[in-house]
Amino acid sequence: MGQATRNSFGDAVAKLGEEFKEIIVLDADLSKSTKSESFSKKFPERFFQMGIQEANMIGVAAGLAFAGKIPFLCSFGAFLTGRFDTIRVTVGYADANVRLVGTHSGIGIGEDGYSQMALEDLACMRTLPNMAVLQPADDIEAKAMMRYLIDHKGPAYIRLTRQNVIDVHKSDYKFQFGKGDEILAGTDAVVFATGGLTGNTFEAIQKLKSEGLSIGLVNFHSIKPLDKECIVKWSQKVKHIITAEDHNILGGLGGAVAEVLAEQGAGAKLYRIGVRDTYGESGTPEALYEKHGLDVTGIARTLKSVVKN
Template structure:
């Protein structure tokens, strides 16, 4: 099965709403795209349509949170980061437990093009003191990450995809915040992926295997706090780390990993993703091929990295 993580989020939120009356949801005229509409239909009295005014939505969410509610504030990742100062002051600094939901991550959204692509959100959210930053890779992980956010009494950010993601985790999988997951073992390098690139990285691992390169593949679903212990262990045991994400390489998951590597066990790191570029319109799969975020591209880039001295 494959499902967009935004849809898995919407379904989970509608379920959680039954158990927890404190959950309230806000959207800024994108509920049909963020999938918060699934909650809105079920609990209209706990859903606040804020119109195309994301700053106000974030501020209202902060007020609701400070008054004891559990708000999920939803929009496209790129529009939320545009309201960064409100997130910084009214949510983070005010210690208001707002759950921020940024959908339409990366070039994976395809045809709508750069203006709708969240490509800098991880960098910005990561820079806010105390912000938990999550990016699940499949339906099950999304479900559990959203449940964690609802239960956690603090502010957090989750990054979700427009496109479908194949199932990666087995039914007995248990999401643990801040703990990376080793999906395949290997000794020649570690490929660390997050969200949409996890499935591609796993496939890339198989391609590399055929070339005699044994890649360890790790799912970094929590970008902050980064799993420093696991990063250090991978650095030590595989000697090289290749990170891949559908995000600018500046400040994203790769940066978080590189920082951890430098501070624990310095080894060569290659960050792969959008190379300090904006996105563009196109078929999502064609874009992943063009920007080498698909399995073939990742395998190519990772192989070149391993062969470097």
């Protein structure tokens, strides 16, 4: 098991701060949870504690960006999405070079329950025309993505996990913005996974190999821009496409892939693994993943039933 991607963000931003003096980090009283704390200790003059004021924090970050800074603002993804109008006008429409760092994504956060779980963030953010919407699968990818975001122009949302995730990348991994990251080849079906579910899906596919199933795996770290060519290519190769995400199946990666497949008139049939249009609740992360079929066993069960039908 690798570390949570929020920790990767914390490590990466504190390191990048040494080289890139324009980086500013803002947090709304969650620096211990979002892991912006290490940056705040290392560069107190470039860290702003904004109090429990997400909307003002978003506007302030836009002002800093307009003056040439590279602001990373941090909160739980749920609380950032909750200030969507400030994001759409002050950041999106104004093309502010702001990096919105949303941690505590999905039901994987566990016991705190629904109000703290970002389950609609991908759906909301990807409706903004210029918003890059990114979600790393593991530690190595999260750090590569952070380096990429220093040079990226325009607003970006990066979605991170509270819980540890399975590592799927090696140290020589090259992050390519907007491109599907093909991890496993397969002939019976392919899974398009994003975030921490990429590792769970990887293990599920390995399990099914012994049962004679050949399933491919593509990691969609970029929900926007979406690698449409990759989706179309796979739709011509396999009969079944499955998406996997810790997000509502409406509007996130599953929704985005459905749009591409429908417009292409592609023959492959889609099944969406995720939170099936219901609110989250309290429970251990393990119990919640088991209930929603997002753990390795649950994903393997779904893949088997989809491919065999």
